[in-house]
Amino acid sequence: MQIDLMSSKFYRICEWIWRLAYVNLLWIFSTLAGLVIFGMLPATVAMFAVLRKWVMKEPDIIVFQTFINTYRKEFIKANGLGFIFVVVGYMIYFNYLFLGTIAGLMHMVLLSGLFCTVLVYLNTLFYIFPVYVHYDLKLFQYMKVACIIGIINPLTTISLVLSIVLLYYLFYLIPGLVPFFSSSMTGLLIMWCTSMTFQESK
Template sequence: MNGLMKGFYGFTEWVTRLAYVNFLWVFFTLTGLVLFGFFPATVAMFAVVRKWVRKETDVPVFTLFWKTYKADFLKSNLLGLIISFAGFVLYFNFTVIEAAVVPAFKWLYIPYVMITVIYILTLLYIFPVFVHFNMKIKEVVKNAFILMAVSPLVTCSMVVLTGALCFLFLQFPGVIPFFSGSLIAILLMFLSNNLLQKISVAEG
């Protein structure tokens, strides 16, 4: 009975943690008028769940969230600008290829699909790398790409499990305001943690 109660307490504690950091993520995203708040809030959320994944569960959540949000506000927004611009360029080129009447242009479709897939897969590692290392943005993107390329099993796990979470969110939309960001963040951070630790050891 004590084991059952301990398990129930642990479960409710994690539910509360995830809901709380998700609330902070939504609140600070809106505080930054979404456009300027999304990336700093996302970085701050990943900074918090990184501590949890590393078993540092006693960290003061709001203090760490707010400190990271302020410290990385400009850097994370610059990263967001780069990510958004790259995504816009890919989308724009797709529309051009789709609308092209010259048959030769259609041959570009497959390479662009491959580039888009690489772009999306690299994004899965962007925030874990950002919060784990103190790097310039160029290095963050480069290391996220390298991790994606050299860790196909982890990358596939990220895709499958993130897709499964998104499917569940669509089936139960009532949980989206409470867990949508935090669950995905802790999943990606958990899966990438060992890879990031190995890089840290190698560099150390």
């Protein structure tokens, strides 16, 4: 009986290893198919759509079909969302350069404001993909909801950041894992933690 239980657990672990590696490879190939720049965001959305199904206890989905269908369906919309983040990021960077021309008290005040803006920006970017695949909203609404979730769940955000730091330390120690698990395991951590906030908000 104990041997059967151990065999079952070993099988489940191997199954999850295969799933994560498979999704990670799909993400890489789909990103390349979109010439990287245009493929990365749709591929990431598609990956999170698959991960969401797994986290929501739907492990028997057809992974390839779910991934490709989401990739095609969300290609333009996901890139539109990415364009917004690029523009906002450029504005933040421009303001950072502008601060170099200011000195004194005004510099410190504006620097503090810019620091808060960067935190909000990173916080929104952190949660945007789980929100994107969980809700059906307009582009700017995705950003609003992602920002709010991060702000009202600071402990979740901190725990998630620490978990990702530890994960990437593991990748640093074993770089051979990166091509097979870097994106999918990062996404799974984010999706799993965020899904708990979705359940709490019901």
